[in-house]
Amino acid sequence: MALFFCLLKVAPMAHTLMIQGTTSDAGKSLMVTALCRLLHRQGVAVAPFKPQNMALNSAVTSDGGEIGRAQALQARACGLEPHSDFNPILLKPNSDVGAQVIIQGRSVGNMKALAYHHFKPQAMQYVLAAHQRLCQHYEVIVVEGAGSPAEINLRANDITNMGFATAVGCPVLLVGDIDRGGLFAQLVGTMQLLAPPEQQLIQGFLVNKFRGDPALLAPGLEQLQQLTGKPTLGVLPYLHGLHLEAEDSFFTTTPANPHAKLTVVVPRLPRLSNHTDLDPLRSHPDVALHLVEAGQAIPAADLILLPGSKSVRADLHWLRQQGWQAVLQRHLRYGGRLLGICGGFQMLGRQIHDPHGLEGSPGSMDGLHLLEMQTTITPEKQLTRHTGNLLQGGAVEGYQIHMGRSSGPALAHPLLTLEDGSHEGASSQDGQIKGSYLHGLLDHPEALASLLNWAAPHHSLPVQDIRQLREASIDRLADAFAEHVDMAFIHALLHRAQPN
Known part of the structure; x- marks a missing residue:
């Protein structure tokens, strides 16, 4: 040496x-x-x-x-x-x-x-x-x-x-x-x-x-x-x-904004990953973003976002302990919107299997049963960068970092089309739930505008480009x-x- x-x-x-x-x-x-x-x-x-x-x-x-x-x-x-x-x-x-x-x-x-x-x-x-x-x-x-x-x-x-x-x-x-x-x-x-x-x-x-x-x-x-x-x-x-994209430091919530047109609530998962997905919402002047810690009351929201996780089953167990499953069911019953990204997308399905114990002990766990799909954690990690378009309209740029493979009828109703013509993500038939493996899903201003319009259909929110804000x-x-x-x-x- x-x-x-x-x-x-x-x-x-x-x-x-x-x-x-x-x-x-x-x-x-x-x-x-x-x-x-x-x-x-x-x-x-x-x-x-x-x-x-x-x-x-x-x-x-x-x-x-x-x-x-x-x-x-x-x-x-x-x-x-x-x-x-x-x-x-x-x-x-x-x-x-x-x-x-x-x-x-x-x-x-x-x-x-x-x-x-x-x-x-x-x-x-x-x-x-x-x-x-x-x-x-x-x-x-x-x-x-x-x-x-x-x-x-x-x-x-x-x-x-x-x-x-x-x-x-x-x-x-x-x-x-x-x-x-x-x-x-x-x-x-x-x-x-x-x-x-x-x-x-x-x-x-x-x-x-x-x-x-x-x-x-x-x-x-x-x-x-x-x-x-x-x-x-x-x-x-x-x-x-x-x-700027933070790596170690983390915000708690955005400052109180009495004029916010959209309230977004995110659980602070113990192993939350790629929280930079939240930056376009955190920086938007018309969005109130609440990051809910363990033991805190969960406020009412227009949109609940389930973020990425390094240990999906462990974080899903934490969600249940914190009472989130009942909150999500009530949120959807009253017409709220729900978005899952990467690990949060996997949680929306019926089951999550980890036969090799890659994220904990080998085994399976019931998901939230909100989308008809299941996910198996596999040793091969997906590392790809993508462009595409939301099926509801809006250009997308992002990347995938995950070890899970999802399958099931829910994927027949995708969220977006990638550059090679393949489909990605899922949307519920009633339009209330969307999920994707794509990190950076909200970074492109067109995608952000489209998803904000979905989450707050009765308001017109200004377009904002987080990429330009970062460069400035x-x-x-x-x-x-x-x-x-x-x-x-x-x-x-x-x-x-x-x-x-």
């Missing part, structure tokens, strides 16, 4: 810069996205990279793989299609102590946490090989760490933070979130828990989500440099209203980075971090 590291370190390399954080959700993804867009604007061939990601939000790549949602967003910031090399290791938790392991875009099975910890030296080979391939095609690689580099219990076999940075010898910027409090303790404490060679890789700090008078922060930043010997390169303000948010983030961060320092850093 040491020889493998050595060979990669002396091979021709692009300029590589890594951004690590003091905590999860400190702002690493945002900083990488901003820097990628800035470099792309300047004509630099730049690519994102995250050695290992743990997330239930993922995207399908141009090479038919699966990567974290943040790297797909960062690829967009670089003007690139997502590729499996951008995130060679993806972990999708399916229990408190285990996860599905995806290597180079493909699932290799489930591992318990301890087994994966022992597997990390092998995983590092995939990480370094993917990084090396990117170095052969791009001028700059902007790398995102994971969690915190100061998790000393996980330092052995680390591939996500300083383990990677040390292996490739790249400089590191450390970002902290001042909005959550304790910024200086985060930064100083992180530095103190790093080994001296790791401390030398840290070139400076970035402060995220600042609100207030910068003059009040200046004395603290001066003392921070005295304590650590590292400069603060920028203080980014708190940017409200960004429409990337530009706004990059503009703030350019204004508040010492880009001359970063360019000098990239110039110094060139191959020997």
Whole structure:
């Protein structure tokens, strides 16, 4: 293994810069996205990279793989299609102590946490090989760490933070979130828990989500440099209203809107996946979106949306425990609309079979008996990107990530037609229930308008394009980075971090 590291370190390399954080959700993804867009604007061939990601939000790549949602967003910031090399290791938790392991875009099975910890030296080979391939095609690689580099219990076999940075010898910027409090303790404490060679890789700090008078922060930043010997390169303000796909953080509900024309209710499933499907509803000015946690009262709704799930039978059991089955029956009895996406679509059928125990113990479970179909969980994962049209009208763009195969009479009444002429999804004969395996079902403005018209037939809701909102948010983030961060320092850093 040491020889493998050595060979990669002396091979021709692009300029590589890594951004690590003091905590999860400190702002690493945002900083990488901003820097990628800035470099792309300047004509630099730049690519994102995250050695290992743990997330239930993922995207399908141009090479038919699966990567974290943040790297797909960062690829967009670089003007690139997502590729499996951008995130060679993806972990999708399916229990408190285990996860599905995806290597180079493909699932290799489930591992318990301890087994994966022992597997990390092998995983590092995939990480370094993917990084090396990117170095052969791009001028700059902007790398995102994971969690915190100061998790000393996980330092052995680390591939996500300083383990990677040390292996490739790249400089590191450390970002902290001042909005959550304790910024200086985060930064100083992180530095103190790093080994001296790791401390030398840290070139400076970035402060995220600042609100207030910068003059009040200046004395603290001066003392921070005295304590650590590292400069603060920028203080980014708190940017409200960004429409960017989140990977780790989650909203609870949209702000109260007394003028909302459509009320949408979504159960917060314990293993909810690809919650970015909800973004077009969350950002719509005329939609009130309620995410219902365990134990909370379930409000009345025009539309109930059952989202994706990493463990469908377990989440369906949770729904029943929380009283959702009776709520759904009453909702439909009074004319409400119901939409299921991916795992939520599977729940609508009569039965869900998992003969191989891929999402838990082998066995079967009754579904909600709302659509005449059944689903069998199979080892082969469907990873495809699609365009198409709703049968009721409206263009669709999306992707499928699932292991289930559904069959039954309900599929004879499909929801949409795909680009190859095949049909997908299902609609109940009375028109109240619709389901689809397609993530991103609401992203295209035509599809959103069509489905909102179905859910709220007595109202006219404006058309909104979440894709344009996301693109504008990337530009706004990059503009703030350019204004508040010492880009001359970063360019000098990239110039110094060139191959020997």
